[in-house]
Amino acid sequence: MLLTISMMAICLSFSLFMLDEVYLLKMSFLHLDYQMCLDWLGMSFIFLVLLISSQVMIYSSYYMEGEIFMGRFMYMLLGFILSMILLIISSDGLSLMLGWDGLGITSYLLIMFYSNYMSSSSSMVTVLSNRVGDVLILWSLGLMFYSKSWDYMYLSYFSLSIMLFFIVCSFTKSAQLPFSAWLPAAMAAPTPVSSLVHSSTLVTAGIYLMIRLSPSFEGSGCLLLILAGAMTSFFSGLAAFGENDLKRVIALSTLSQLGVMMFSLGLGLTLFCYFHLFAHALFKALLFMCSGVVIHSLGVQDMRRMGGVSSMLPFTSHIILVSSLSLMGFPFLSGFFSKDLIIESSEELSMLIPSGLMLISCLLTSVYSSRIALVCLCSYNYNLTCLYSDEEGDYLGPLFTLYWGAVMGGYFFYWGFLGDMSPILGGFAKIMLLSLVGLGVMLPYFIKLRSFNLMHCLSNMFFLPFITGYISLIPLRAGELLLYDGDHGWVEEMGPSMIYNNSLWGSSLFSFLSSSPYKVLILGSLLPLLLI
Known part of the structure; x- marks a missing residue:
């Protein structure tokens, strides 16, 4: 339905x-x-x-x-x-x-x-x-x-x-x-x-x-969006390079692409941003589904313990490879049409530092995407067995459907909604982007991070969760102080508690006066005060 x-x-x-x-x-x-x-x-x-x-x-x-x-x-x-x-x-x-x-x-x-x-x-x-x-x-x-x-x-x-x-x-x-x-x-x-x-x-x-x-800033752009998008994309690319959990690497790649989209919005490239959002959704859903098949079949999630998936799950491994290439921006896949338009357009606008960060992020995307293919698909782990190697589950239909979306989705969107509005650029910018993709594919074969401290720092996102956690404690502690020393403290004592205690004292006094044998004398002495 x-x-x-x-x-x-x-x-x-x-x-x-x-x-x-x-x-x-x-x-x-x-x-x-x-x-x-x-x-x-x-x-x-x-x-x-x-x-x-x-x-x-x-x-x-x-x-x-x-x-x-x-x-x-x-x-x-x-x-x-x-x-x-x-x-x-x-x-x-x-x-x-x-x-x-x-x-x-x-x-x-x-x-x-x-x-x-x-x-x-x-x-x-x-x-x-x-x-x-x-x-x-x-x-x-x-x-x-x-x-x-x-x-x-x-x-x-x-x-x-x-x-x-x-x-x-x-x-x-x-x-x-x-x-x-x-x-x-x-x-x-x-x-x-x-x-x-x-x-x-x-x-x-x-x-x-x-x-x-976007009509609010489409003409002039927004510097805040540009800086936030470029920094997020660069930061998440570095964090994904040191991560070993398969799902977290793919999650950090999502964060990197969200930075690209926010960056394009800041430049006023609204339609390009939506184009990349559309293409990214197709191959990222497919990549997560394939990672779920691998984890479900092998029983492990750490990429250091994986290997030989191409021989155990050939159809799934092929789709992982195509999705990773689309994420890199490999020519004529979905990511190639949308991602290259954004980066090349930013180079034309002559924004040196944000554009440089986006180029480095493009390189890092190729590095961790090829690392997934290298660790999960090419290497082999003789101590690992596949629990479900027949590839005959109900997941084949969704994978096949989204596979064509990851391959042809960018082309159909470009043909249907963009047309001749924004032709794909060429020249030096295109050659540089393709060179970065090729360099990123080769780097994992030659670069191995041996420093435990560096790997620990990258895998923990430069301790961002701990930093934001401690920063969030400040308003929480302030709220707790306001609750106990304010609402439950002097506000309570000077407000409801004082009214309640005075009401008890007044009611007990009135009860004493009304039950006293000298109530006529007391009321008679208070009568002149009431008349005044």
């Missing part, structure tokens, strides 16, 4: 694109207006979300086979997808909050599905990091109330401070620096959840929000 709706969505998207029309629908519920926006951008993104979601749900029947709470898992997955669709079609603050908070709640439940210590702590880190953005959205909506409109698509006409709140909010959802610690921690979720979260739903929500707000 999801696949059928996705086909209807892409047909509607092409129709709206050709007609150049946008439809705004408004509904009223409990005296509140709910506004939806239907355009080619939203419909094509709904197609992408539903296409990947349908394949993930089929894949989940293989990966989650034997789970006691399989039905609960599917219902939470459907709630997660519905929240993303609500966010996509939102056009005002109320509809935005429904989708945004729905994503936060359902992602929290999905990450802690296994109900162990790691899942619980990872889900808590994720939800607390995203709650920072939720608070900023609420502040923004409160400020927008004075403008008598909650239509955030015209945010640039309201206030610069509201725009800044929305930018930081998108940073929390898309895990830009310094909010990057929660993204690798979310790997505690089941692999089907990771493939959905890291491709087209949770992490792309912040990017999609910025795409909707």
